[in-house]
Amino acid sequence: MKFEKIESKIAVLPVDNIDTDQIIPARYLKSISKDGLGEGLFRDWRLNSDGTPKADFVLNKPEAKGAEILVTGDNFGCGSSREHAPWALVQSGIRAVISTSFADIFKGNALKNQLLPVVVPADAHAELLKSPWAVVKIDLSAQTVTLPSGRLVEFPIDSFAKQCLLEGVDELGYMLQQDAAIAAFEAKRVGSVDTLR
Amino acid sequence: MKPRTIVEKIWDSHVVAEKPGAPALLYIDLHLTHEVTSPQAFSTLRERGLKVRRPDLTIGTMDHSTPTTSRDLPMLDPIGKAQLDQMTQNCKDFGIRLYDLKTTKQGIVHVIGPEQGLTQPGMTIVCGDSHTATHGAFGALAFGIGTSQVGHVFATQCLLQTPSKSYAIRVEGALKPGVSAKDIILAVIARIGIGGGTGTVFEYLGSTIRSLSMEERMTICNMSIEGGARAGLVAPDDTTYQYISGREFAPKGADWDAALARWKQLPTDQGAQYAKELTLDAGALEPMVTFGTNPGMGIPISGAIPDPASVSDPIEKSDLIKALKYMDLEPGKLLQGHKIDVVFVGSCTNSRISDLRAAASVMKGRKVNPKVRMLVVPGSMQVKKQAEAEGLDKIFRDAGADFREAGCSMCLAMNGDQLEPGEYSVSTSNRNFEGRQGKGGRTFLASPLTAAASAVTGMVTDVRTLL
Numbered sequence: 324m325k326f327e328k329i330e331s332k333i334a335v336l337p338v339d340n341i342d343t344d345q346i347i348p349a350r351y352l353k354s355i356s357k358d359g360l361g362e363g364l365f366r367d368w369r370l371n372s373d374g375t376p377k378a379d380f381v382l383n384k385p386e387a388k389g390a391e392i393l394v395t396g397d398n399f400g401c402g403s404s405r406e407h408a409p410w411a412l413v414q415s416g417i418r419a420v421i422s423t424s425f426a427d428i429f430k431g432n433a434l435k436n437q438l439l440p441v442v443v444p445a446d447a448h449a450e451l452l453k454s455p456w457a458v459v460k461i462d463l464s465a466q467t468v469t470l471p472s473g474r475l476v477e478f479p480i481d482s483f484a485k486q487c488l489l490e491g492v493d494e495l496g497y498m499l500q501q502d503a504a505i506a507a508f509e510a511k512r513v514g515s516v517d518t519l520r
Numbered sequence: 521m522k523p524r525t526i527v528e529k530i531w532d533s534h535v536v537a538e539k540p541g542a543p544a545l546l547y548i549d550l551h552l553t554h555e556v557t558s559p560q561a562f563s564t565l566r567e568r569g570l571k572v573r574r575p576d577l578t579i580g581t582m583d584h585s586t587p588t589t590s591r592d593l594p595m596l597d598p599i600g601k602a603q604l605d606q607m608t609q610n611c612k613d614f615g616i617r618l619y620d621l622k623t624t625k626q627g628i629v630h631v632i633g634p635e636q637g638l639t640q641p642g643m644t645i646v647c648g649d650s651h652t653a654t655h656g657a658f659g660a661l662a663f664g665i666g667t668s669q670v671g672h673v674f675a676t677q678c679l680l681q682t683p684s685k686s687y688a689i690r691v692e693g694a695l696k697p698g699v700s701a702k703d704i705i706l707a708v709i710a711r712i713g714i715g716g717g718t719g720t721v722f723e724y725l726g727s728t729i730r731s732l733s734m735e736e737r738m739t740i741c742n743m744s745i746e747g748g749a750r751a752g753l754v755a756p757d758d759t760t761y762q763y764i765s766g767r768e769f770a771p772k773g774a775d776w777d778a779a780l781a782r783w784k785q786l787p788t789d790q791g792a793q794y795a796k797e798l799t800l801d802a803g804a805l806e807p808m809v810t811f812g813t814n815p816g817m818g819i820p821i822s823g824a825i826p827d828p829a830s831v832s833d834p835i836e837k838s839d840l841i842k843a844l845k846y847m848d849l850e851p852g853k854l855l856q857g858h859k860i861d862v863v864f865v866g867s868c869t870n871s872r873i874s875d876l877r878a879a880a881s882v883m884k885g886r887k888v889n890p891k892v893r894m895l896v897v898p899g900s901m902q903v904k905k906q907a908e909a910e911g912l913d914k915i916f917r918d919a920g921a922d923f924r925e926a927g928c929s930m931c932l933a934m935n936g937d938q939l940e941p942g943e944y945s946v947s948t949s950n951r952n953f954e955g956r957q958g959k960g961g962r963t964f965l966a967s968p969l970t971a972a973a974s975a976v977t978g979m980v981t982d983v984r985t986l987l
């Protein structure tokens with residue numbers, strides 16, 4: 324799958340340090356497949372204990388329909404390594420998250436699932452926080468976000484991850500191609516470093 | 521040669537290939553897996569007709585969805601059971617050694633690796649689990665990965681990685697009585713915040729760290745991720761070598777001598793550069809306890825709950841208000857003396873024998889407060905056996921606590937051990953996120969000593985009043 328440009332209204336969730344237990348609680352991790360995880364997305368922020376939706380939660384608002392971009396506070400995705408977090412976001416139609424920073428493991432997991440973590444400077448972030456439901460454009464190839472005011476800001480992304488997203492590179496396939504180098508590396512270490520054999 | 525940090529040395533010796541414009545291919549020495557983050561990776565192998573490249577370097581464990589009630593009872597949760605059954609099948613199909621519920625060596629993945637001598641200095645170690653940094657206590661570069669990467673390691677024994685910068689965390693001086701390794705790491709995280717270490721690897725240094733046992737070092741490295749770091753480690757020394765020596769998977773004879781010679785080259789060279797540094801005075805520390813909904817929201821036990829009115833950043837302020845609302849706490853008040861419902865001693869942070877000994881030392885001859893439910897969950901069946909040999913199980917049971925089989929248990933509440941909505945716990949685990957220990961549950965993170973003291977009084981307690 325190749326990553327295309329995104330043009331979408333933004334859903335704004337102005338909370339710092341949103342951890343993966345909030346994105347998808349542990350009780351949804353018993354699945355042995357990737358199916359149906361969208362149901363667990365922000366489960367305890369989204370629904371009351373009787374299963375009815377909390378009207379004031381951003382993704383429950385009528386405007387949220389069709390929003391593909393989530394804007395959040397600092398350090399999004401901290402906590403556990405569960406890839407169920409990006410799986411749940413993607414299954415719920417989110418294609419990019421914009422923040423001032425992301426936790427390392429979440430960022431890596433997101434990039435492997437066509438979910439774009441976009442880091443913007445504080446002033447651009449402040450503008451986005453003030454503009455819920457405004458339309459924002461993200462151009463991965465140019466590495467730019469077009470803010471609601473029309474201003475363009477650049478965002479950083481690892482060049483390899485960018486290439487993988489744009490060209491739909493299969494990372495595992497790329498690694499498997501390096502089999503000879505791996506075998507040579509292993510051969511050097513037999514009987515010395517390889518203590519677990 | 522340019523002076524290098526231990527992280528750079530381990531990195532350099534594990535790079536298989538480096539191509540311009542792409543991350544390095546990094547070799548992985550030990551891959552630990554568990555039932556929750558591996559099934560979809562095994563599915564990828566099946567879909568693509570791939571094998572596990574090095575089943576001999578791969579270990580399977582059961583811990584997260586695992587019941588901590590008697591192993592003789594049938595498992596009540598059909599979905600959890602299906603996950604464990606799938607793990608058994610996957611390990612069988614791909615030839616992986618599995619520590620299942622029937623073995624005497626089962627336990628939390630980060631407890632059994634060191635216990636079996638699998639964790640060794642200089643290794644690269646990964647697991648689909650963010651607390652993999654625990655193994656860094658041995659001078660290994662150990663970090664958590666997602667399920668896609670679990671699949672990569674299965675198929676290639678490698679990961680695509682970019683190097684991380686080192687962050688020196690120096691702890692100097694002697695700890696006061698009642699203050700422990702857990703308090704050090706909670707203090708570090710309270711200081712730098714939960715995103716403070718993002719993009720870095722912590723190297724813990726200084727006289728305090730050197731004086732700690734391996735189990736205490738594991739407690740500290742374990743929570744590196746709570747400071748945002750990818751990994752955390754302590755350079756190996758005689759304490760490390762003594763711990764490893766003689767364990768099942770430790771090198772033996774001439775292999776041991778060769779390994780030791782290699783390990784002694786690992787510590788950071790004089791003059792190596794750190795991207796960031798922090799120094800902490802261990803002598804000034806008090807027991808720490810968290811009041812909020814992330815591990816960075818910690819205060820000394822004598823301290824007051826922070827007031828949002830004194831915070832200027834708007835999001836930080838609203839986060840603090842949100843946390844205090846969730847925790848139902850009043851700013852400016854002491855946390856000490858706040859009533860609690862549950863005490864949990866366990867998790868990969870604090871479930872080793874020394875943790876159980878610490879908790880038992882407070883419980884001995886005392887009773888769990890009648891309003892409190894106390895759960896003691898050993899990190900492994902070996903820890904449990906040792907605790908029983910020392911009579912710790914009896915101390916806990918006589919006090920009125922529940923002493924369980926090994927597993928993650930109430931650390932993440934996947935297995936039925938959980939808080940009820942609104943309940944407060946003092947927990948020796950590592951995360952106090954909303955609902956982490958059960959939907960609506962509220963967690964105060966603390967050391968085993970503080971947890972045991974709080975179990976006795978029924979409220980958040982300064983253990984020094986009971987010593």
Ligand code: SF4
Pocket residue numbers: 583584628629630649651867868869927928931932949950
């Ligand atoms: S004890 Fe808790 S933190 Fe440790 S591996 Fe288990 S669930 Fe994760």
